């Protein structure tokens with residue numbers, strides 16, 4: 001990994017030796033119920049945190065366990081009780097499968113809720129997101145000056161506008177020679193950028209610089225260090241001279257009209273260099289998909305320390321640069337609080353290709369995303385995904401050529417939604433080919449969810465994925481030190497088992513390249 005100084009796999013201070021915090025979503029509701037009813041009593045013996053979760057509604061969970069586990073219990077409880085609902089609502093939830101409507105909820109709300117049975121499997125959710133983007137009418141390609149094209153994708157093949165090299169040129173500093181030596185050396189030399197030099201006759205040589213035009217009839221270039229001038233000023237080669245040596249013939253790299261790169265190529269610094277060499281001043285590119293980010297939640301502060309039950313908005317600072325790294329143009333990023341009208345108005349007036357909301361995807365009293373989509377007549381393409389964290393994420397078509405990805409509010413759950421739904425969609429809209437999937441064996445056992453895929457922050461060390469601690473849905477501590485997310489199948493992964501890896505955009509390319 002580039003530029004990483006600290007090793008996040010090493011624990012320090014009082015965390016030393018602590019086992020990874022149990023994730024808030026280690027169990028699904030059915031298992032929690034079984035635990036609560038004692039059916040899994042023996043399993044609960046060595047999984048104390050889980051049994052604590054099953055009784056979370058009684059308020060005991062917060063007092064179980066120690067150190068890092070305590071934070072995870074709080075999440076556990078939060079997950080089963082609903083992040084903005086009180087303890088009694090929690091106890092309702094903890095006692096029934098998530099597919100059952102809790103008392104007091106309207107049928108409308110119940111239908112909007114995601115449950116495990118209607119949730120989309122993780123690989124399928126990604127495929128649906130990519131397909132949704134392919135259903136959009138492709139935008140007109142735009143010509144962009146070279147200096148603004150980094151990170152965009154070529155909308156047309158990069159075709160050579162010239163032969164490269166465009167003239168026969170010297171590969172070395174030395175003498176251009178004609179015929180066998182020794183050679184009489186002309187008085188004038190030839191530098192790069194000079195006009196066409198005079199022809200050489202057999203037995204003649206001329207001083208030449210690297211990159212300069214080779215005179216017609218020159219048969220080779222003799223490097224400075226391989227030639228010697230005698231006292232009459234004649235040049236002698238000190239090595240055998242092979243015809244054509246150190247001459248770069250015109251068109252060696254390409255001929256005018258050759259395709260140098262196909263459409264869909266990401267414009268990297270090397271592509272900019274090649275394009276310039278091949279004669280381009282601007283490149284025809286796929287316009288960046290335009291994204292509006294809407295951050296929901298009355299509890300969010302934009303500065304200072306958390307206080308009075310308010311917390312810092314972690315997603316406002318995180319999502320725009322991450323989206324840019326995925327090829328998007330973030331047109332706006334706004335905080336709307338928990339205001340259903342403001343959300344309705346922001347979505348209905350947006351002309352972005354993608355609207356990204358954060359928070360408000362669950363069934364709490366101020367979770368307005370589902371009702372608003374329903375009011376807008378949006379088509380839900382994905383309503384919950386079998387992935388932890390982040391299972392309440394959603395994808396909707398809000399109008400022709402416009403989609404909305406609803407990210408759950410828990411920050412790591414939001415990352416999961418970003419990589420599961422927004423990334424495949426944006427890649428297609430941005431004209432990028434999907435990255436070739438690859439797997440890496442995990443170094444340590446990774447705890448899995450019984451039914452769902454789990455995304456776990458990892459660092460790659462010696463060709464092994466090392467799972468990081470602090471991967472609870474509300475935690476960014478793990479992902480902030482990670483190279484990638486490991487895709488852990490239902491049931492978990494054993495040491496040495498290969499799992500798919502989702503790279504984080506900055507881990508390979510470095511921050512300067514990917515965030516322009």
Ligand SMILES: Nc1nc2c(c(=O)[nH]1)N[C@H]1C(S)=C(S)[C@@H](COP(=O)(O)OP(=O)(O)OC[C@H]3O[C@@H](n4cnc5c(N)ncnc54)[C@H](O)[C@@H]3O)O[C@H]1N2
Pocket residue numbers: 025078079080081082083084093098295296297299300311312313314315316358359360361362363364367390391392407408409410411413473
């Ligand atoms: N009854 C149910 N409650 C919940 C369920 C469920 O299935 N049934 N799912 C839980 C899961 S899992 C998640 S994830 C969250 C998703 O909730 P929302 O998308 O509605 O998000 P909020 O309730 O608005 O927030 C959740 C949590 O995240 C914090 N948050 C929100 N925005 C930010 C931000 N920009 N920066 C930092 N933290 C943020 C918020 O304060 C809450 O703590 O729902 C569970 N509940």
Ligand code: MOO
Pocket residue numbers: 024025079387388389390391392408410413473474
């Ligand atoms: O636990 Mo949720 O799955 O935080 O997204």
